[in-house]
Amino acid sequence: MAQLPQVVLRMLLAVFAALLAVGSAVEAHGDHNMDGSAGVLPDDAGFYHWPEEPMRWALKVHLALCFIAHVLVFPVALIMDIANNRFHPLVQLGGALIAFLGMVFGWVNGHLHNTYARFGWFMLSLLAVQTAANLCIVLSVLKKSPALSLLYRALGVLQLVFTYMGMVLGVVRYLNLCSQGHLGQCISHFVRGSVLIAASVALLLFLRLFGAAMLGVKRPPELYASIVMMTVGLIGTFTEHNFFQSSSDDSWSHKDLQHTLIGVSWFAGGALGVLMTWRSHPRERTPIPSIIFIATGVSMIIHQQDLAMSSRAHFLFGASLVCLGLANICEITLMGSGIVKDTDEAQGIQYLSVFFMCASGMALMGANRDMILFLINAKIDIATYGLILMSFCFVVIFYFYVLIDLYFALAGPPEARYASLEEALEEGPALDGQRDSTSSQASTLNHDSGNKYLSADPLSV
CATH class of the missing domain: 1.20.120 (Four Helix Bundle (Hemerythrin (Met), subunit A))
Structure with missing residues (x-):
């Protein structure tokens, strides 16, 4: 059983490699020029250069x-x-x-x-x-x-x-971005990408301060993710096609349909996630946000753009979302089954969600049209661009990890929320003189054996 987390990590890496292979195979069937474009570049493409x-x-x-x-x-x-x-x-x-x-x-x-x-x-x-x-x-x-x-x-x-x-x-x-009539699209990419990066920082903060189960936040982390998803989905539903300004002859493109339906799915899925977790114990996790991430990621992987470079950038975004959803599901499964124990320290597999959430935000910010045109003119291929975004992601996580470590060095580590099995038994009531039979008692405590906050009220943590 101790080797299971390593097996899961290998599975995630295998899935990510398979997604990259599929993306490469799809691109191989297209007619792409060496500059990364599919067909003629727009008239304003030359504006974006060093x-x-x-x-x-x-x-x-x-x-x-x-x-x-x-x-x-x-x-x-x-x-x-x-x-x-x-x-x-x-x-x-x-x-x-x-x-x-x-x-x-x-x-x-x-x-x-x-x-x-x-x-x-x-x-x-x-x-x-x-x-x-x-x-x-x-x-x-x-x-x-x-x-x-x-x-x-x-x-x-x-x-x-x-x-x-x-x-x-x-x-x-x-870099003269967000100009030439692309301001709205640029703002959308930067704002939504920044929300994902901020969510990754918040998740890192919760993991470091509240431990593996994050009992200190009082509710499952999916509740807060679902609230953000519901809000973003509601905004996206009514803004992707100028809902309040549309006229009778205003036609819908495939992009309008796809982006609007993504907003609808995020709002509906977020509402379901809120309903399932708004009164739940922090350990009662739900896979709903993970399913939304995977579905959105798949739609972005097959999302076609007029420029091949833009399609590849959206593929990076979609692959990061799919890996984020899979990492979340693996974490929920391992934590819920007790294979990964509840401790004061976050488990290694939980940091996968932090990384892929930050990576998806970086990829979304970098997939705006102006940046794509800049990359084409600078002759930067998607592999190099992906490595640049991944490097930025590591820098962000490293930066906030150091700040949290600095807080621990100045204020001391957070108050322990868990105790060893022996300490929990010593503090608990006497069990009819059978305190020495720890094996039978351990089976009743399951993976919550070290938790000294167990009580009749599931939220009194």
């Missing part, structure tokens, strides 16, 4: 300082604040000085009339408010008001979210 003007020194310094402040210093200050470390105000002030200096070099570089520069003014305003709140707390101006401390911590979290948005806008601005 900028002819080299990056100026001021912009390089601006990017380096902003990276140090917003990606390295501010998240560390946030973790130190959550861990109640007394040095976090100094770290935040140091990051604020570096960020302000980076803004100065951004002004020196010029080009202040674009979306990225305007967003920079918003970031500067947010930083000023956060720094002012920090000074008020340090100097005890408001006598350590709980509301002020909550505001300061909330601004730290928002700083992390808006840093990600600023990075995306910087890439969009530098």
